[in-house]
Amino acid sequence: MAIPTTMFGILALVALVVPGIVFAGVRAWLRGYKWSDQTAASRVLDAVLVSVILDALYLWAFGALLAPILNDPQGELIANPSSLGFATVVLGLAIPAGIAFAWHADMTWTKPAWGWWPSWVQIPRRRSSFESTPTAWDKVAPRHSDVWVKIRLPNGERVAGWMSGKSFVSTYPQPRDIYIQEQFTISADGSIGDRIPNTGGVWLSITDGSIVEWINEPEGDTDT
Structure with missing residues (x-):
């Protein structure tokens, strides 16, 4: 696989991989590894599939905002670096991680065992016993x-x-x-x-x- 050298190619590669990798990483941390996580090829396929679905939803919901970036990514990077960085963090990291957490987390609110902690203040903890360590x-x-x-x-x-x-x-x-x-x-x-x-x-x-x-x-x- 050739590494892209153009700005559009780099942007396309990031969009096709990063959201899925973030989603899979948070899912594995919450629920452990799936059988399909045992090979690199299946991991890449899962990441691309999730990324394609999220990218399609992004285009459907934010198409008008993303159009200038897709049309001239290098120009947008020079003109609005902070806006492009914010969009990358939100679309590439925050949203995939949030979806994985909402989908796979099994949380409950409990009072910590610390004696000094106020009894009326509870914190979220995982209710499941899944472990992200493979064995x-x-x-x-x-x-x-x-x-x-x-x-x-x-x-x-x-x-x-x-x-x-x-x-x-x-x-x-x-x-x-x-x-x-x-x-x-x-x-x-x-x-x-x-x-x-x-x-x-x-x-x-x-x-x-x-x-x-x-x-x-x-x-x-x-x-x-």
Whole structure:
């Protein structure tokens, strides 16, 4: 796909993509990812479809105001930059985000648990439990630090080690894997043993069927 070089081409590309991307981003934040969000092609198609619908509605409702911009976008940019910027924010960002929020948000008004908050003042909160993070691994795995980790692979092999600041886990859209900075022995019953001499860490691919267990270090036991 060739990148447009004319002002009209750039404007057309923005109009065909940006409103849909904003709509999809707010929708994913509110309701989580759909099955069609798994590939880039389907995401682009959804964004273009939403953008085309919104652009048609914009032309129907604000055609007279948008006609000068479409006729001479570069001239309008030079003559009225603030007006063009305002229109871009409203039509490209605010309206798509507002529609996505009104369509997909499941809100309720509740009183916060803070003791100092006035009882008669309520704030909106999401009632649904949808999560925009793609998987539980993506949500939880990167947050673990200064913990023991035990992994049982699909073939029955066990690996254990200590995770801290030099460890790393990969997340979506990359395949799951983990780097454990210090490897320890592990017995058949799952007990973690001694530190492997001269360990430089171990890398593992976390395939389907693997079991990963994180264990918080016992209080007062900091010798790894």
